[in-house]
Amino acid sequence: MTAPTHPRTSDELIRAEEPVLAHNYHPLPVVVARAEGAWVEDVEGRRYLDMLAGYSALNFGHRHPALVEAAHRQLDRLTLTSRAFHNDRLAGFAERLAALTGQDMVLPMNTGAEAVESGIKLARKWAYDVKGVPADRATIVVAADNFHGRTTTIVSFSTDETARSGFGPFTPGFRIVPYNDLAALEAAVDETTAAVLIEPIQGEAGVLIPDDGYLAGVREVTRRAGCLFVADEIQSGLGRTGRTLAVEHEGVVPDVVLLGKALGGGIVPVSAVVGRREVLGVLHPGEHGSTFGGNPLAAAVGTAVVELLETGAFQRRAAELGEVLRDGLAALVGRGVVGFRSRGLWAGVDVDPALGTGRAVSERLMREGILAKDTHGSTIRLAPPLTITADELTSALASLEKVLVSGA
Known part of the structure; x- marks a missing residue:
């Protein structure tokens, strides 16, 4: 042609x-x-x-001029090494992102869906290694009308038939409860529960905001049950709601926070799993990875994004x-x-x-x-x-x- x-x-x-x-x-x-x-x-x-x-x-x-400048500056130096080698931008990015979110460690990825998939793997690994859940029996509690991405694992716990129809068989291990219903959530949690994974505000569902006290209640339920609270802040985080993270409106600190979208400043795909050291510390070399995750260009732009947010x-x-x-x-x-x-x-x-x-x-x-x-x-x-x-x-x-x- x-x-x-x-x-x-x-x-x-x-x-x-x-x-x-x-x-x-x-x-x-x-x-x-x-x-x-x-x-x-x-x-x-x-x-x-x-x-x-x-x-x-x-x-x-x-x-945004600060983000474009950071990208141009890095393009002239180094764009990719893969994680086979270290690069000079990644440590600073991880340090500042962890500090911004009040967490200890960072797992850098690329897209929001990758962050969610990584969060799921991380929660399961933690459940087996730390909580002592028997092999292959870990469950994750999620909310109806959620939107966490469109991979086959993620659509396995979607309630949107357009996203699901024609893509089975689906991944087991998820329990779906109504959003904003603490009683239903608590009833779904048991000794096999690795994590509760929710959006602090459900974006795709129509910007659904839970009742005051819901997020604090989720935090308390997970604490009592000895499972993780994983907050998907990919849409709600990084300034959108008037706070760095939407969970801050209730003073809640999850065990794991999933970030994406704005973390790349609209320039490159950047996502991350941030969380407590005892959770992210369960990963060992060879168990999870990404060729582009944490690349120097992404780290440079991500650092510039964090700098914009650090001022408040x-x-x-x-x-x-x-x-x-x-x-x-x-x-x-x-x-x-x-x-x-x-x-x-x-x-x-x-x-x-x-x-x-x-x-x-x-x-x-x-x-x-x-x-x-x-x-x-x-x-x-x-x-x-x-x-x-x-x-x-x-x-x-x-x-x-x-x-x-x-x-x-």
Whole structure:
């Protein structure tokens, strides 16, 4: 096939994807070519305010100068050694990330799903080596409506049939309980339980925020049962909710925290398992690994991300602008919005089904220059970069009002 000799339009590029890309996504019909801060631009030069931020992967906006500089600087020196050798960036990254999260040790990986898979392996190994669970009998308690990734092991404990159907046989060893139900969780825990694995806020389910005291209750249940509390903070962590980690809203310290998305600054995939020394210390050479995990480029960018968070400025900004977001959505309840949940700069917005699906509302917002994305049914999620201004956020809310009230 001869390559086109002229720049292709958005429509042409979308059509060109159809025969050559697997159809595992259904993107909004916008083709982004450039971006900076909270704004993106398509191939025709139309500008859009990004209210999704790569599902929190772009917490610091597109092409944050400190992160781009860190990447450029490292690109000129060293990008990959594999873990067959040491590199000069990894120790500093691990030290600062452990300190930021209040943990002892770091297991560097690449994607969020890899962090979850690593957390599962780690919990099982700890259960056999430390807790004394008989071989191959370890169980992990998880919550219904979870989203932890899409590997075969992870979809084994999903309750989303779209994610599961056609991908069996499934991995055993998981017990699913309702989210935000401490009694059900406690009843599912027994002597075989290696860990309770939950999202402090369920993102894909519609930004579901548990009752006050739930996370503290999970911590107490796991402590009494002698099992691990593993918190998946891949979407909720690193400033999104107004704290470094969402569990901090209840003063909870899990045994293991899973991180990803924003840890790579929207530049490279970076994820990590951080936790107590007596948990991560069960791993020995050859038992787990990743060629790219902890590579120098990832470590350089990840360190720059940690530096941004160490000041607390982004956490404070998310908390302050979160009030603007919450107040703006509250004003729309009864005017196209039937309910919402928000914490920091993260919200799940339930639109009146009579006005259309979440997909239809997202498409109408796109035509107004706002990029958002649906979750399920008539729910959309809003998760703008933490660099967004109050004026930009207010403008996005005005566009949402226009779409809902006037049906634009």
